[in-house]
Amino acid sequence: MNQKLTVFIEYKVKPDIIEQYEAHMQNVLIELMKDGARNTSWLKALDQDSLYVESFDVEGSEVYHSLKQLRLLKGHSVYGPLDQMISGGLSKLHCWAFEKKGE
Template sequence: MNQKLTVFIEYKVKPGIIEQYEHQMQNVLVELKKDGAGNISWLKALDQDALYVESFDVGSRDSYQSLKQLRLSESHPVYGPLEKFISGGMAKLHCWAFEKKGE
């Protein structure tokens, strides 16, 4: 059974390279759409310096698992370059999926 899931990805960006990270994120947002993500948001925290959150919807658990694996791949041509911008590297990229409960 397919169901829409909302995915949240959270991480901190290294100080001093935020501008380069934000430039790379333009490519990431395009790639997410190509990989089937919808309703994409990209947010920066106001009260935690250099903390970013991405959110988007996928159509199934399989889609979530597949996209999560791609996002954590250091060898992916678009997602992989984020490794050098994230404090602690890909090991500090946190990814969760949620299913909607109730209206």
């Protein structure tokens, strides 16, 4: 049985292309669901300009590692364009998975 993990992805978007980024994120959210993400959430920080966080659940570490690799592929048709939108490119996309504790 796979354990449900919650994934957080954090990055800063180049301020001059936020509108383009936000339009593209609709495609990213759809692609995430195709790739096994559930309960997706997309957030913008109030106190840090252009900082965004995505969160979602996945079933197990295999799905997490697969999705993490996909998100860092510059050649991916949906995730790859983020390389030009994120400050510092995809190398500045930070991704972590967490398991629930305490229940």
